[in-house]
Amino acid sequence: MPDPRKKIQHLISSLEELRLHIGRKDLAVGKQKVNAMLFFSLANACLRGRCVLLYGGIGANKTTLVNLLGSSFLSRTLDEVEDMMVTGHPEQTEEKIVGFLDPRQWTAAAATAGSTQVLWTNWAKSNWKLINEINRFPSGKQNLFLEILQKRKISYAGQVCKLGDTCYFATMNPELSATYPLDEALLDRISACVPATQPDFLAGLLLSEREREVRDLAGMLPRLTPQEFACLPEKVAERSLAGQVELAILSLIRDFTLCERAPAYDKTQLSGSKPSLGLCSGCHYHNNPEAICWQIDEGLSDRVRQDLRAFCRAFAYLLDRDADLPVLKAIAPYVIWHRVTSLRSVLERPPYYGVGKLAHVAMLVEKSINRTMNERAEMNLIFSRAVDGELAADQAIESLSTFDDPIARLDYIPTLEQIR
C-alpha cells in the first residue's frame, strides 16, 4: 500500500486549488511555513484519541474544514459527515447526542429479547467526532464530553459503546452572549487549541473565485481508503523523537509546573493561592525574566507531555522531516496556551495588550527550550551521572546547589536527597 502522506499532500493542494480552505501560513516549522488550523487538523486526523479545538470568530471556516477533512479521510460525502456532528445549544440532551433507549424492545414481540437495547446516534458510532460550538453547551452538559474524552467510551442506560480509535474535533467562538465558559478539566483534555482567523486580503480574493457550492467541490477532494486511514497512527508512530525533543519536553513541563511555594513544588496542587494572587511576592524567581514559574498560574499535567510527543510525531510525518526541536517549538504553544493563565500584569502590557496569550506562551516555550539546550546542559549531566551511580549523590547535590535554576533546586536536588 502506498504511503497515504502523498494523498494528504494532494488533499492540501486540492483544498487550496478548489478554494475550499485558504489560510494564512501562520505556523513556522523551521523554514517551512504552513497554516496552523489546517495542519493541526490534519495531524489530529493522523492520530487517534486526541482532540483539537479550533477557536475563532464566526465564519472562519472551522466547521467546514473539519467536515471536509472528515469527508476525505473517511471517504464519505460531505452531507454524511455533517450529519455525524453534534452542535451545542442549551436544549441538547444526552439522548440527542449519544443515544436513546429503543422503544421497540418493550413491545410484546421483543419483550423477551433480554438486555436493554440502546440506539446509538451516528455521532456516537462514528470514529470522526466533531463537537461543534462546544461552548454553547451549558457547563453541566459539557461534563458529558469530559467523560467521553477521558474514558474513550460512552455509557448509557447500562450499555457501553466502545469508541475505539477516534479523532475528536471541537470548534468554539470567543465569548459571545449565548456561550458558556469551558471547564478547566475539559480544556486539559483538549490536546491542542488553534486560532482560526478570517481570511486575509489575498485569501479573500482567491476565495471569491469559488463559484460552485462547497458540497459540490467536496466531492472532488482526494479520498483515503479505510486501510490508508487506519494505518496513519502507525505511520506517525514510526517517526521517532530526537533525544533533544524528549529532554526539552520534560524540562518544559517542569518549567511550567514547579513552584517553590507550592505543596511538593507542584503548581497543580494550588487552589486558593496562585501567582496572580500574589503567591510569588518576594520569591527568588519573581520578576526574573528568565524564570517561567511566576508568569503562569497553572502547572501542566502529564497529558501535555503525551500530546506534545504525539503532535511532534504527527507534524514530522506530515512535513516529512525529523521530529526535532523546531517542530516542538512550533507546536508546543498551541498544546499549552489554552490550559494555562498568563499573569495578568505581564499579559496586559506591550507587546501582548491583554490579548496575546498565545504569543506570551510561545515566548515562554522558546525560553524554556533554549535554556534546556544551553544553560542547563551541565546541571543535567551532573544529575544524570548521579542517578546512574557514576557520581556520589552528596557531591552531585553540592554541585547542583550552585545552579540557580528551578529544576535543579526543586526537582533534581530533592530527588538526589531521596536516593543518597
Added chain:
Amino acid sequence: MKLVRFMDAAYQGKASGRRLKTHQGDMIFSLEDLADQVGEKPTRAEVEQFVPQVKNQLELLVSTHPGKKYALLWGYLTSLAAECCTAPLLLPCRDYAGLELARGTIILQEAGDHVGERMKGGKILVQGKAGDYLGQKMEGGGIIAAGCRDYAFRNMHGGYGVVRGDAGKFAGLGNSGGRIAVLGSCSERAGWLMRAGSLYVRGDVGDYLGLLMSGGKILVKGKAAKRAGWRKKGGSIRAASYGPEAADDLPGLG
C-alpha cells in the same frame, strides 16, 4: 536506558557551562518601567542599557503616549527604534522625537517641540509644521520641515536644516556650525549671536538680523527689516535691501 546516555544523546557532547541568569533586572514593558530603572531625565547611554533588545517591543514602547512626564525617555526610544529600523520610522506628533538620533530616518506628519534635539546623524522629515527648538544643539544629520516656530536650530554645531516655509523668531541663535536654509521668511533676530555656520533665507527677515554675531555667513534674498547687523563683531551679512538703522558696512546682493 541509562540517564547519562539519554543526556548525551540530547546534547550530543555539547554541554556548555552557562547558568540561569538571575537578577538580570525587571522586564521593561512600559515607559513607567523604564523610568523606574533610569529616572525621568536619563542620558542616552542609561536608556540604551535598559532598553529591551527585542525590536518589536521597542517599537511598541514608542507607540505608547509618554505625556510630559516621560517625554525625554520617549525621545531617546524613538531614536533607538529609528536606528534599528531599515525603513523610515513614522511617528506621531510629540515632543523630543529623534532626541540624539545617530542614524536612520524619522518621518513626522506634524512635530512638537525639541524635535531632533542634539541629533548626530540620520534624517528627520517633518511633513507639517514643527514647534519650538527644532534641531536645537544638533551636531550632524539633517532636518527638513515644512515650517517651524521659534528657536529653530539654536546652538547648532553641525548638520543641516531646511525649512520649506516660514521660520519663527530666533532662528540659528548662537550657532557655531552647520547650515540652515529657510525657503520662506524669518521673524526677528535670525542669526543672533551666530559664531560660525551659514544661514540662507529666500524671503524676508525681521528686525535685528545677525544681532551681535561674531562669525558665519547670512544671505537673505529678500528684505531685512530694521537694525540688521546691529553690534555685529564678525561674519558676513548680505541682503537684497536693509531697513533703517542697519550696520554701515553691510553689502547688498549687487
